[in-house]
Amino acid sequence: MDTRQLKTLVAISTQGTFARAADIVALTPSAVSQQIQALEQELNTELFERTSRPPKLTPHGLQVLEMAKDMLRLEEDTKASLRGDRIAGTLMLGSVRSSALNLLPKAILRMRNLYPDLKTNLRVSLSSTLISDVAAGRLDAAIVAEHLGFPPALRWSPFLREPLWLIAPEGTDITDPIRLLNSRPYIRFRSAVPLANLIDTEISRLGVVPQDIAEIDTIGSIVTCVRQGMGISVVPHVALQEPEDDRLTRLPFGSPQITRQIGIVERIVSPRGEIIAHMHEVLAELCREHGVRREVSTSATVMSR
Amino acid sequence: MDTRQLKTLVAISTQGTFARAADIVALTPSAVSQQIQALEQELNTELFERTSRPPKLTPHGLQVLEMAKDMLRLEEDTKASLRGDRIAGTLMLGSVRSSALNLLPKAILRMRNLYPDLKTNLRVSLSSTLISDVAAGRLDAAIVAEHLGFPPALRWSPFLREPLWLIAPEGTDITDPIRLLNSRPYIRFRSAVPLANLIDTEISRLGVVPQDIAEIDTIGSIVTCVRQGMGISVVPHVALQEPEDDRLTRLPFGSPQITRQIGIVERIVSPRGEIIAHMHEVLAELCREHGVRREVSTSATVMSR
DNA sequence: TCTTATATTAAGAAATACTGGATATATTGA
DNA sequence: TCAATATATCCAGTATTTCTTAATATAAGA
Structure with missing residues (x-):
């Protein structure tokens, strides 16, 4: 996959025809056609519906167009950063x-x-x-x-070291945390960060099998969902700063209580x-x-x- | 820029030497060296410090490496989606x-x-x-x-149409909203969405010159900052659902009050x-x-x- | 200092990309 | 309905790029 092909694809989408896109990317229409065919071969899918003129992007073509835009933006952003382009101050x-x-x-x-x-x-x-x-x-x-x-x-x-809490909706009976984890719907923190692994590892160590109801990738959203009565979860201390978080039932997670750093x-x-x-x-x-x-x-x- | 070059760059970073990377990408070490030189020429920067063996990535090289990883991930994710790879259910x-x-x-x-x-x-x-x-x-x-x-x-x-509010910290005198906007620190909502433009347009129409203290790209974060006393801002109704948001002083934004849709x-x-x-x-x-x-x-x- | 491993350079081979011309196909207007 | 027009594709040849091979340069380690 070559960024020149992606620029061609973007040019076709904005100009409407292969012929006009050819002018934009300084190639012949024949070369444009061949670039698109090469891309289609690599991706093993048709990007254009060719029974009409000009050819129309297929749904897959539209997806690849979005990828192309994202990749070209990454390229341009990186080039700008390497050049030192920045808003002063x-x-x-x-x-x-x-x-x-x-x-x-x-x-x-x-x-x-x-x-x-x-x-x-x-x-x-x-x-x-x-x-x-x-x-x-x-x-x-x-x-x-x-x-x-x-x-x-x-x-x-x-700059911050904070403890983790097992949290549940207001009024939940927390005398037996193991039973709680085994029976109540569990909102799992799913993210590519160590905290998620830390929580999963400790839960595995406790030998419980949580009843997953959702996987959410932001802590604040998890607290919001627990507050709304969706289930229980494990979150760090700083996520519980709002006054109404005081109403959530909470239990130290881990023994001694596990901490994480920001x-x-x-x-x-x-x-x-x-x-x-x-x-x-x-x-x-x-x-x-x-x-x-x-x-x-x-x-x-x-x-x- | 060619994804083969990016794969080569990633291979060098994981394998440690051009020679071992060559094995990974099924090329000769000479071809690897030429690919990296072509990339350096296109980006007009050195990616490797060559006074040592094996060559070491420069800070710019490390930035380009991150871009390479991002672009290859985009490529792979799109290919997977086109193939129909999905977690069932x-x-x-x-x-x-x-x-x-x-x-x-x-x-x-x-x-x-x-x-x-x-x-x-x-x-x-x-x-x-x-x-x-x-x-x-x-x-x-x-x-x-x-x-x-x-x-x-x-x-x-x-599925939702909601009104916009001008919000200020608790206790703020809001008898004169125009003076408020001209004098209090303003937290600007900066994002590539129509709401940001809608707010900026109305503020321009009012003829006020806000005293920007920060530009923030998420509404929830803006509410948090206003609550902490940082300044004033304009936000939609649904962002003000927390009980302590009741303590914020608020004023209908626009006359008639402007709405937006989710x-x-x-x-x-x-x-x-x-x-x-x-x-x-x-x-x-x-x-x-x-x-x-x-x-x-x-x-x-x-x-x- | 010498040996080893790796990277670069130079030249040529192989592969790829592009152009030009011919052909095919869709659209538009008479 | 048909002819004219515009655009896309096909095919062959040319130009350019990429890679390999061999020789050379450079850094590191014994």
């Missing part, structure tokens, strides 16, 4: 939703004392997406939980290293007794080997 | 965070009456990512707000069309007075032209 920051997001408004307000002209572009997404975007240069840094194996261009520094991930070589170091300091302060100070060396990098 | 559903997510637990529980073996894999992400994933076949459907121009392979059916987006050709139609029905019922019934024809498709 804006910190591109990412965060997962249900961790330290409640801390960020205070942190950003405090940061303005040090950097009065600092403007923050905050994108909330999933750990895996955020890490990928930091690695690819689309974000300067992101707040994510501990991962097994960050990309080698990145380093992760924890930190900042950034590129090792970054023009915003100083700002990010300060952000880390501010966030650790805001975590009070759960706060973790940054160490002098990039110890997380050492540990992740 | 699981509904791959996406949702934005702060819209109808509160409705989903009830909806999923009700759906189990009709489909007792239905299992739902719920992924919470951003509108643009969700739409892209539905188009590319990674999700069966997603709950997103109205967009200008869905990909042509998709159709969107609204719906389900799905592929026009989908094996789960029936299940998704039922999900739409259940969600519209759960919205009560704000619910929107699905029309007989794919009217949204017509309207989006």
Whole structure:
């Protein structure tokens, strides 16, 4: 698969005909036809319905078109980042939703004392997406939980260590947690992060067989679903900061209670290293007794080997 | 850029040397070296530090490696979807965070009456990512707000129409909304969705110059930041369902109050069309007075032209 | 310092991509 | 309904790119 073929496909979709697309990609219509045929052969599916003129994209063709757009965007974004194209003065920051997001408004307000002209572009997404975007240069840094194996261009520094809780809807009888896990509908945290594995591993160790009702990939959404009475689950402490979370029944998960860490991930070589170091300091302060100070060396990098 | 080059780059990163990578990609070491040089020429940057053996990826090289992995994953996911590889019996559903997510637990529980073996894999992400994933076949459907121009392979059916509110921290004096917008720190909703444009357009129409303090791309995060006292913003009704949101000061946004719609987006050709139609029905019922019934024809498709 | 392993260079072979011209097919207008 | 027009495909030849082979250069280890 060649990005030139993908550009041709996108050109056909915008121009309407192979002939006009040929002008756009500086090829002959014959070459355009051959490129599409090569793509169809590689994917083993027809991308165009050819009984009409001009040919019309099939449903599979439309899917491949979306993939093409995504891939070309990745290519262009990476090229822009390598060229050093950036909005001056804006910190591109990412965060997962249900961790330290409640801390960020205070942190950003405090940061303005040090950097009065600092403007923050905050994108909330999933750990895996955020890490990928930091690695690819689309974000300067992101707040994510501990991962097994960050990309080698990145380093992760924890600023929060928090305990895990087994949570159930208000009024649930929790005298026997093992029976609870075996009988109540279980909302499984499904995500490519160590926390999900940590929870699954401990549940396997307990020898229970949870009755899965759903797999959800964000902690905040899981808390919302438990609150709505859907079932029980396991979540970290910081996800339970809302006043009505006090009404959820909760039990320490693991004995001793299991903890996990939240930190900042950034590129090792970054023009915003100083700002990010300060952000880390501010966030650790805001975590009070759960706060973790940054160490002098990039110890997380050492540990992740 | 050719996916064969990207596979080579990934192989070098996992195997450690050009020579061993050559075995993996079934080429000679010379061809591997030439592929990497071609990539470096296209990107106009060095990907490897060559003063050591084996050569070591530069920071730019590591960024390109991440892009390569992302692109190859897109390619593989699309190929798998085209082949029809799917987990049997699981509904791959996406949702934005702060819209109808509160409705989903009830909806999923009700759906189990009709489909007792239905299992739902719920992924919470951003509108643009969700739409892209539905188009590319990674999700069966997603709950997103109205967009200008869905990909042509998709159709969107609204089930909720809700009003917008100007919100401020508890205790804010809101007798003069124009002065408020001109003076208080403003948290701008920045996202590639019509709602963001709708809000920006109305604010321009009002002739105010907001004092931006942050740009955030998720509504739930904006509400969280307003609650924490960071500033004011404009959000839709459903984002204000939590009990402590009652403490926020709010004002109808626009005169008459502006509304926006939430719906389900799905592929026009989908094996789960029936299940998704039922999900739409259940969600519209759960919205009560704000619910929107699905029309007989794919009217949204017509309207989006 | 010498040997070994790996990467690069140069030249040629093999494979692929593209052009040009002819043909096929769909659409449009008379 | 038929002819004209526009567009896509097929086929063969040419141009370009990719890969292999052999020789050379470079780094690392004994």
